[in-house]
Amino acid sequence: MNRRDLDRQEARAGALLQHAAAYEAARDKLVEIYEAGDRIRSQYAIRSALVHARRAGAAGSPPSSPAGALAPLKGWAMPLYLIAIFDAQSRRPAGATVDHARPLFRVGNGQAGWADLLPAITQTAPERAGMRRQAVHALNLLEREHLAVIAGRGGVAGRYDRVQFLDETGDGTRHRWLRRYSIPRSDSVGDVVHLPKAFFLNGWVHVLTVAEITTYLMILDLQARYPESGRDGVFKVAAQRVDRYGVRRDVYATHRQLAGYGLIRRLDDPARSPDGRIIKRSSPRYTRQPYRFRTFDSGFDRPALTIVSAHLRSQRSG
Template sequence: MSSREESRQEKRAQALVKNSAAYETARTELAKIYDEGPRNRLHYAIRRDLVHARHADSAGSAPSSPAAALAPLKGWALHLYLIAIFDAQSRRPAGVTVANTRPLCSVNGTGSGWADLLPAIVVKRDGAPITKKGLRAGMRRQAVHALNLLEREHLAAIRGAPPGAPGRYNQVQFLDETGDGRRSVWSRHYSIPRISPFEPSHAIVLLPKSFFLNGWVHVLTAAEITTYLMILDLQIRHPEAASTGVFKVASQRVDRYGIRRDVYATHRQLAGYGLIRRLDDPNRSPDGRILRRSSQRYVSQPYRFTVLHDGFDRPALTTVAAHLLSQPG
């Protein structure tokens, strides 16, 4: 690992520990939704469209899935979208179209707004203490930025008040996982998928409740979540590879999932967290370098992976921070 990468991981671990109270508060808010909701699901259904590459909008444009488009961006967009799915499925049965009734921010401390479901990671540049008012403003900015990115990727629609008007972001409507901006917004209001092998249009992957309740939805990066969803999708599609592992060569990975090398590289972290098992090629080093000399004939093999379904059972923040700090330079 390069010294730059080592420093980046150390800073990420330090930020997690420093903001652990904020992460715990957001995790607790999700636990309230689960406890108060009538559904108490063991798993939450995500349409595979979220991670499958969409049709190119224009000639020559690169394939990209909604998740892959959000993966390299800063902010909480992909996290908030998955939290919105968790919120909807905790409250409503399968097949129902869900209208958003949750405000952007809580009003007078009653209930939870979308901003309250994200960790309050607010930094004041001048080093002065952050006031309660400043904290709430920072939380609002985080949520607004996430919603704007979701609207850009056609995963949410912001209707009603014009830009800058009070309450504009209380009018958000979440859309289905396709991110298909060619279809009308009304036909794409988010609905809860039915879990049935006989409905291919509702093809899904399942995330366990522990992904949300143990804080993984907050602690993992958008790139890590996207790569995990790809591997999970491949494993569901190819159950015959349960022991040998699933894989996609680079060109197939880009064409099918829109996942490029920098996002895909997060599989190393996912394996380190214990969420997947990477079945290594003996002719590669752990960081992917080919060990054989160029004079020898050797065709590098793609990494193969299996999902560790109990990986989310551990607390996310301490697991991730401990792994990041344990990496050798």
């Protein structure tokens, strides 16, 4: 890893630790949702469409998935969308269509608002204004990617208190009310991947980057599609990764961090170094083999902020 990347990792670790209290407060609110919910689940179903390439980009650019489109961007759009799914599935049964009734902020003694479910890491003063900016930016991105509908026109007071989340397809060609988010049924095998409850309750949804989440969901989907590959691991060559998932090289590179956090195991080609460079060729016709991966749900059983910040800082000393 070059010096610039090491400095970036060090800065990220420092920001996590600086705002540890804010991350913990947001995590506590997710625990409240889980404990107050009518549906106690060990896993939460995410439609694979979230990471499946849905369309060609403008002017012949490569295909894009909803997650892949959000992966390079800063902000809380992807975490907020997954939190909305967690919230819905904690309250409603499989098959139910969900009207998301949360306001932007908690009102009185009512339920937490969307902004309250994100870490308050803004430098804007007063803090509430910064929290609003974070949440509004996330919701606007989700609407742009056809994953949410915001009520009313721009500038209308209270419009962010009436947000309807849409299904994971991000299909902007279908009428939005036909795409209101519904909870996948138990017979949706092959069409969904599952995130364990610890992904939310131990703060991983807040601490992982959007690119890391996207790469993890892609690997989960590959495992669901190719269950027979459990021992040898799953993989996608570069062209298939872009065509099928809309995942570019810089997003895919986050598999190194996921392995460092203990969330996946990377089964390396012995002819390659950890950073991907070829260190020996078994023959003049040697073909570089793709990385293979297996996920570990148990990796989420540890506190995200502690694990991630420690690993990021270890990169420099390592």
